[in-house]
Amino acid sequence: MRTDRRSVLKLGAGLLLSHWVRAQRASWPEPPVLRAQEGRLLLELPAAPTRLKVAGREALLWTYGGSFPGPTLRVRPGDEVRLTLVNRLPEATNLHWHGLPIPPKVDDPFREIPKGEAWTYAFTVPKELAGTFWYHPHLHGKVAPQLFAGLAGALVVESPLDRLPELQEAEEHLLVLKDLALENGQPAPHTPMDWVNGKEGDLVLVNGALRPTLQAQKATLRLRLLNAANARYFRLRLEDHPLYLIAADGGFLEEPYELEELLLAPGERAEVLVRFRKEGAFRLLLLPYERGVHAMPMAHGMHGMAPADQEEPLLTLVAPQNPKPLPLPLRLARLPRLEKPQATWRLVFGEDMMAGRFFINGQAFDPKRVDLRGQQGQLILLEVENGGDMDHPFHLHTHPFQVLSLGGKPFPHRAWKDTVNLKAKEVARLLVPLGLPGRTVFHCHIVEHEDRGMMGVLEVG
Ligand SMILES: [Cu+2]
Known part of the structure; x- marks a missing residue:
């Protein structure tokens, strides 16, 4: 070219x-x-x-x-x-x-x-x-x-759909959520424990800034949130306001879905509308989240869970004067109903904390091995089980899926996803239409776990 x-x-x-x-x-x-x-x-x-x-x-x-x-x-x-x-x-x-x-x-x-x-x-x-x-x-x-x-x-x-009046008139911003730890002016190196738990940093940043303030010009905000952290989960709540989820990882929902809290695992994205009800400054709070990390897995066996942090402000939104938010959009995307899967596949996440190794179906990643084989156009029911003691966000490349159920409960809304979090012992049931042919991967998006073996190969012919 x-x-x-x-x-x-x-x-x-x-x-x-x-x-x-x-x-x-x-x-x-x-x-x-x-x-x-x-x-x-x-x-x-x-x-x-x-x-x-x-x-x-x-x-x-x-x-x-x-x-x-x-x-x-x-x-x-x-x-x-x-x-x-x-x-x-x-x-x-x-x-x-x-x-x-x-x-x-x-x-x-x-x-x-x-x-x-x-x-x-x-x-x-x-x-x-x-x-x-x-x-x-x-x-x-x-x-x-x-x-x-x-x-x-x-x-x-x-x-x-961005041209729907209820979206076009909103004020749009991107929020890249990412933590960092510095040591001698450089990103802190991984400790052996970081390779087990996934590395978190003490600087919890939004677009690279610590606790920034957004002075809104309009009464409705459209926020695109991306969790680009290695291992930190972002459990978020906005003071005095609900969040209206309009899009998940792979695009729009069918209609807005009201949330008191939003949880974003590593790799996940969400788009939310904020509708200011009054003037003032409102903090987007980072709430504690227990993901099953171990305090001392290497030296002395399991010493129980690390203490959960306190809630802390992530950023501040300042509403404009006398805010009059836009109405919510009634309809967003039309998403296909996926029915009658032709095959069922099962994946089980496993951990060896002492060795700092991670597995899928008992095996560590091998680029030369094909773990799952399918045909373009097939609809697969993919059951992913977290057999470990920590949360693991499952991510599949190339082939977006819909979540049927998570932890035994029906998923609350239809959406295209590529990353879904599994708490310890949970099962996710996913419907995956196999798309473009070729060899690709699926893995845990706590990237330390992926680097240490929790990844497999999918080949679509
Ligand atoms: Cu993991």
Whole structure:
């Protein structure tokens, strides 16, 4: 494919850093946005060590395009994306297009881009797709340190439904939720315990900022939330206001679903509407969440659970004067009813805490082994059981699914998902229409667990 050199966006550190510095001065930070022009997004994106200021401290992170989080890519169905990842990291990496139903040959978790080399990802954004997706490294064994070091960015697929008056008139923002721990100005290295529990950081950041404030101009907000953390769960509640869920991982629900709390496991996304009922400042609170992490699994056996943290503010929303929120949209997407699965597959998550190894159906990941085989067009009932003592978010590449039931209860709304959290001993029943052919993977999205074996291979012919 020929590339028009002049139209390629080259993300030298300069362009994005200047953009970022400006954004940091404003009270509300948001990653720089790169938008497709005339149906094409042509982009050279370096992954490189980058000096930044994070939460008032100097830090050397690993970034995409010089910003933390990486630039937000905004595209529409049918757009052509041609992104060249330039690896300026001191080790190999690659890219995963989390949630996009694109060919596994393109979104290839088995590909390795050596240091100093580049690789071009070229694909067409699928028709009928809309929602909040993301990109991050997926090189087995290295995902956890690379993601923790800062390598993550959002990809927004716009939709004709965005033009519904109740959505178009809303004020839209992206919230990349990601934690970080710094040691000597660099991302703290993984301890042996981090490789068991999944690494969490003491800096809980929104778009790379600590406890930012958003001064809303409008009385209705549309927030796109992405949990881009390695292992931290975001259980969220907004003071004095419910949240109206309008989209899950893979796009719109059929109608808004009112929530008192929103739980986002690593890898998950949600879009919510906030409708201000009164003037004032309202904190989005991060509530404690017990995910079964172990305090001392290595040295002295199980010492019980780590104490749950107290609730703390994640960010503050300031309502405009005399707010008059928009009505809720009555109808959103029409989603297919999936019925009569042709096969049932079963996956069981397993843990060996003492060894720090993780399994699916008793086996650690082997890229040369195919664990599940199916045919394009088949509808699969996939039962995933968490046989472990910790929560594990199940993620499947390439093939979005609908959740039939979780923990024995029917799922409360129809939605396209690609990541679903399982508490200890829970079973999720998923309906998976097998889509594009090729070899892809499924795994736990606590990326330390994936790096330490909790991943398998699905081949669709
Ligand atoms: Cu896990």
